[in-house]
Amino acid sequence: MSVFGTEEVEFNKESLVDEAIDALFEKRFATLLHQCLNCIKKGSSKEISLASRTIGLLALTVGPGVHAQEILEESITPLSQAFNSGSESSKIISLLNCLAVITFVGANGPEEIEKSMQIMWQIIHPKLGSNVIAIKPSAPIITTAVSSWSFLLTTMDGWRPSPKLWQESVTYLSSLLDNDDRSMRIAAGEALSLIFEMGSLGKFVAETKGYIDSSALEGNKTKDRFSHIQGLKGKILNQARDLSMEAGGKGSSKKDLNNQRNMFRDVLEFLEYGYPPETTMKIGGVALQTLTWSQLIQLNFLKRFLGGGFAKHMQESEFLQDVFGFTPKRRNPVGYDHISNTEERMYKSPNSVVNKARTQQLNKQRMLSEGRNIGHFAICVGYEDS
Numbered sequence: 248m249s250v251f252g253t254e255e256v257e258f259n260k261e262s263l264v265d266e267a268i269d270a271l272f273e274k275r276f277a278t279l280l281h282q283c284l285n286c287i288k289k290g291s292s293k294e295i296s297l298a299s300r301t302i303g304l305l306a307l308t309v310g311p312g313v314h315a316q317e318i319l320e321e322s323i324t325p326l327s328q329a330f331n332s333g334s335e336s337s338k339i340i341s342l343l344n345c346l347a348v349i350t351f352v353g354a355n356g357p358e359e360i361e362k363s364m365q366i367m368w369q370i371i372h373p374k375l376g377s378n379v380i381a382i383k384p385s386a387p388i389i390t391t392a393v394s395s396w397s398f399l400l401t402t403m404d405g406w407r408p409s410p411k412l413w414q415e416s417v418t419y420l421s422s423l424l425d426n427d428d429r430s431m432r433i434a435a436g437e438a439l440s441l442i443f444e445m446g447s448l449g450k451f452v453a454e455t456k457g458y459i460d461s462s463a464l465e466g467n468k469t470k471d472r473f474s475h476i477q478g479l480k481g482k483i484l485n486q487a488r489d490l491s492m493e494a495g496g497k498g499s500s501k502k503d504l505n506n507q508r509n510m511f512r513d514v515l516e517f518l519e520y521g522y523p524p525e526t527t528m529k530i531g532g533v534a535l536q537t538l539t540w541s542q543l544i545q546l547n548f549l550k551r552f553l554g555g556g557f558a559k560h561m562q563e564s565e566f567l568q569d570v571f572g573f574t575p576k577r578r579n580p581v582g583y584d585h586i587s588n589t590e591e592r593m594y595k596s597p598n599s600v601v602n603k604a605r606t607q608q609l610n611k612q613r614m615l616s617e618g619r620n621i622g623h624f625a626i627c628v629g630y631e632d633s
Contacts, residue, residue: 299345315353
């Protein structure tokens with residue numbers, strides 16, 4: 248009975264330790280989030296940039312669930328207000344990246360995603376009366392806003408915005424293909440390809456065809472809208488063809504020019520023949536593939552945001568592995584390869600639960616062994632005495 252009682256006490260101790268660790272994590276999580284949000288509310292541009300990046304990394308680290316939802320709910324208002332507190336490019340870009348990541352991880356339904364996309368679109372195409380960035384944004388800001396908007400659009404399969412909104416979006420993105428900034432052209436090209444891949448333009452035309460039979464006026468509107476979209480697609484095809492063959496101008500980067508040519512060749516092939524680009528990269532010896540524009544946009548955005556930490560996140564984050572359908576190479580945990588920091592501490596720390604359990608087991612084995620040796624010695628002595 249005493250043995251079972253001891254094991255129960257040990258079990259209760261471990262349960263209390265687990266609860267204490269969880270409580271400590273909750274406290275540290277909340278403290279870190281609120282400190283970052285205070286920086287966004289009151290800090291300098293540099294502090295806002297660093298705090299925004301930290302919040303985005305925090306969301307990716309905790310993954311989908313209650314904590315990520317809390318991050319989005321607590322951050323959306325301070326981030327929206329911070330867009331109005333100045334137009335410094337580095338600050339606005341960091342805020343946009345943060346908003347994109349925390350929405351991607353923590354949004355609870357399409358309404359929350361659409362709310363973040365609307366904030367981004369007001370930066371891409373500000374209108375009179377808008378409360379977001381009153382002055383014309385710089386090219387890097389528009390490029391980041393378009394990329395962030397596209398990144399969130401990848402999660403909105405089945406979304407049904409108004410035909411007017413889609414028409415406005417495609418028309419404005421098409422105008423960005425004529426911009427002098429190459430990065431902006433590439434971002435706009437990716438966004439347009441994603442819209443066509445999702446079939447959203449065709450969907451809203453099909454949905455409005457029912458009006459043709461019921462109302463001649465509505466039928467004419469639908470035909471006009473369809474004709475306009477078809478005309479836009481033809482225009483985008485011509486723009487993509489020109490950009491895929493653009494000659495380098497004075498002072499232009501050869502690398503950037505090649506990136507543009509290659510990207511718009513992919514756009515052209517997709518719009519003409521329906522073949523999206525396919526890419527492959529190796530992470531820890533395992534191939535990560537993208538087969539759609541949606542996957543490629545997600546990959547490019549997260550690679551830019553995580554930088555050199557992308558490979559490590561892919562190897563350890565179940566959320567990102569689910570996003571890309573990626574299965575990392577698993578190794579024996581004794582080697583401490585490809586395991587999380589928590590798991591590594593469990594195996595390495597001499598005070599960890601795992602090592603303590605291992606020590607207890609070794610002690611038990613040693614005691615049993617000593618008991619057998621003593622018993623054997625007693626038997627031998629008995630024989631000698633007799």
